[in-house]
Amino acid sequence: MTEIDAALREGIIRTVEAQREDTVxxxxxxxRVPSVTGDEGAVQEVVAEAFRExxxxxxxxxxxxxxxxxxxxxxxxxxxxxxxxxxIGIRAGSGGGKAILLNAHMDTVENGDxxxxxxxxxxxxxxxxxxxxxxxxxxKGGLATFVAALRxxxxxxxxxxxxxxxxxxVGEEDGGVGALATILEGYRGDAxxxxxxxxxxxxxxxxxxxxxxxxxxxxAVHAAVRHRGVSAFEKFVPIFEDLRSLERERTxxxxxxxxxxxxxxxxxxxxxxxxxxxxxxxxxxxxxxxxVGMLPGEEVGALQVLLEERIAAVAALDPWLRGHxxxxxxxxxxxxxxxxxxxxxxxxxxxxxxxxxxxxxxxxEGVSYGADMRLFIHFGGMPCVMYGAGDVGWAHxxxxxxxxxxLLTASKTIAFLLVDWCGVAGSTSGSP
Ligand SMILES: [Zn+2]
Numbered sequence: 045m046t047e048i049d050a051a052l053r054e055g056i057i058r059t060v061e062a063q064r065e066d067t068v069x070x071x072x073x074x075x076r077v078p079s080v081t082g083d084e085g086a087v088q089e090v091v092a093e094a095f096r097e098x099x100x101x102x103x104x105x106x107x108x109x110x111x112x113x114x115x116x117x118x119x120x121x122x123x124x125x126x127x128x129x130x131x132i133g134i135r136a137g138s139g140g141g142k143a144i145l146l147n148a149h150m151d152t153v154e155n156g157d158x159x160x161x162x163x164x165x166x167x168x169x170x171x172x173x174x175x176x177x178x179x180x181x182x183x184k185g186g187l188a189t190f191v192a193a194l195r196x197x198x199x200x201x202x203x204x205x206x207x208x209x210x211x212x213x214v215g216e217e218d219g220g221v222g223a224l225a226t227i228l229e230g231y232r233g234d235a236x237x238x239x240x241x242x243x244x245x246x247x248x249x250x251x252x253x254x255x256x257x258x259x260x261x262x263x264a265v266h267a268a269v270r271h272r273g274v275s276a277f278e279k280f281v282p283i284f285e286d287l288r289s290l291e292r293e294r295t296x297x298x299x300x301x302x303x304x305x306x307x308x309x310x311x312x313x314x315x316x317x318x319x320x321x322x323x324x325x326x327x328x329x330x331x332x333x334x335x336v337g338m339l340p341g342e343e344v345g346a347l348q349v350l351l352e353e354r355i356a357a358v359a360a361l362d363p364w365l366r367g368h369x370x371x372x373x374x375x376x377x378x379x380x381x382x383x384x385x386x387x388x389x390x391x392x393x394x395x396x397x398x399x400x401x402x403x404x405x406x407x408x409e410g411v412s413y414g415a416d417m418r419l420f421i422h423f424g425g426m427p428c429v430m431y432g433a434g435d436v437g438w439a440h441x442x443x444x445x446x447x448x449x450x451l452l453t454a455s456k457t458i459a460f461l462l463v464d465w466c467g468v469a470g471s472t473s474g475s476p
Contacts, residue, residue, distance in 0.1 A: 130214055244433060257333050
């Protein structure tokens with residue numbers, strides 16, 4: 045832990061607030077350049093320029109099929125390559141401090157129906173202390189907080205001992221190919237922080253999920269003699285009911301302090317069902333795409349085996365399915381759940397930094413949505429937590445926005461975190 049004297053504390057707060065308009069303008073510049081997943085090249089130029097202006101050394105790395113295809117089980121099959129650089133900004137430390145990697149993804153989901161927005165999705169409009177637009181909270185705002193923190197430290201002339209690496213990545217909404225490529229390229233810190241919109245809560249734990257396609261075979265006949273055929277749809281019904289039972293059993297049987305209060309702790313969702321091709325024909329096949337949520341402490345492989353066994357057990361009770369066993373295909377990204385202990389150094393450092401800004405400890409929460417946290421932990425071997433302004437409830441929706449005061453609070457927290465974690469150059473305190 046680095047002691048932060050009153051003058052430095054006051055200086056950071058004053059400087060971040062004085063740069064409010066610069067931070068708002070940067071976020072507007074980022075929001076006004078569309079960057080739907082797969083098409084991030086233009087916004088990354090804005091990021092690179094902001095990094096340069098902030099005194100960071102700028103590097104780029106871009107995923108290639110050769111590099112990432114062995115890992116499609118973790119990030120899903122990728123088809124779009126080229127002009128999708130990850131942009132890395134580096135502020136080298138003076139030495140002897142701990143390094144940190146700060147990550148924000150620059151891709152966004154689609155705008156959706158523009159008529160549903162009261163402010164244009166690419167407007168960056170400011171109203172009632174909020175900045176509106178697609179990506180404002182998820183999560184171009186998070187990148188703006190990193191830049192604001194580093195600009196404030198630069199203006200104050202505060203040198204750091206450890207290296208700061210800011211990774212603005214692509215492809216998060218589609219499995220995390222940008223973060224994966226950044227890690228495989230060798231970018232590291234002694235810990236990582238992702239500024240996803242957590243409402244200024246510390247998020248040290250993230251749920252995971254497995255996704256599979258279930259295929260059931262029936263036997264088609266004319267509807268008029270349907271009893272001579274076998275409906276693949278009707279063979280699916282008992283499997284679906286058993287999945288509902290399994291969800292209840294898992295909800296009751298699996299406990300994690302950061303997830304137990306959630307209504308959908310380990311949800312099982314049948315997202316797509318395709319069956320049959322004509323009202324006058326008994327359906328001869330069914331395909332269902334199914335997602336099963338899982339909590340930290342569970343293993344992807346063990347959950348896959350459990351699901352295969354449950355479905356096989358239902359099939360074993362049915363004479364037709366015994367001879368035509370359902371097939372299970374594990375497709376898309378299987379996202380492992382991850383967590384960092386609350387007593388890990390990075391968790392404590394984020395909590396201290398938030399408390400220095402606000403006077404109170406942050407909320408500590410688990411999240412049930414996917415993000416790149418698992419990739420930094422699994423592939424990067426780095427403890428990784430999330431903390432940021434904005435509310436995931438506004439992400440992906442019309443009128444996505446971020447509260448500008450919260451943006452500044454997060455910027456101050458990041459500045460205090462960097463001082464605490466990396467240590468101040470020339471000072472004797474600091475975390476080696
Ligand atoms: Zn996000």
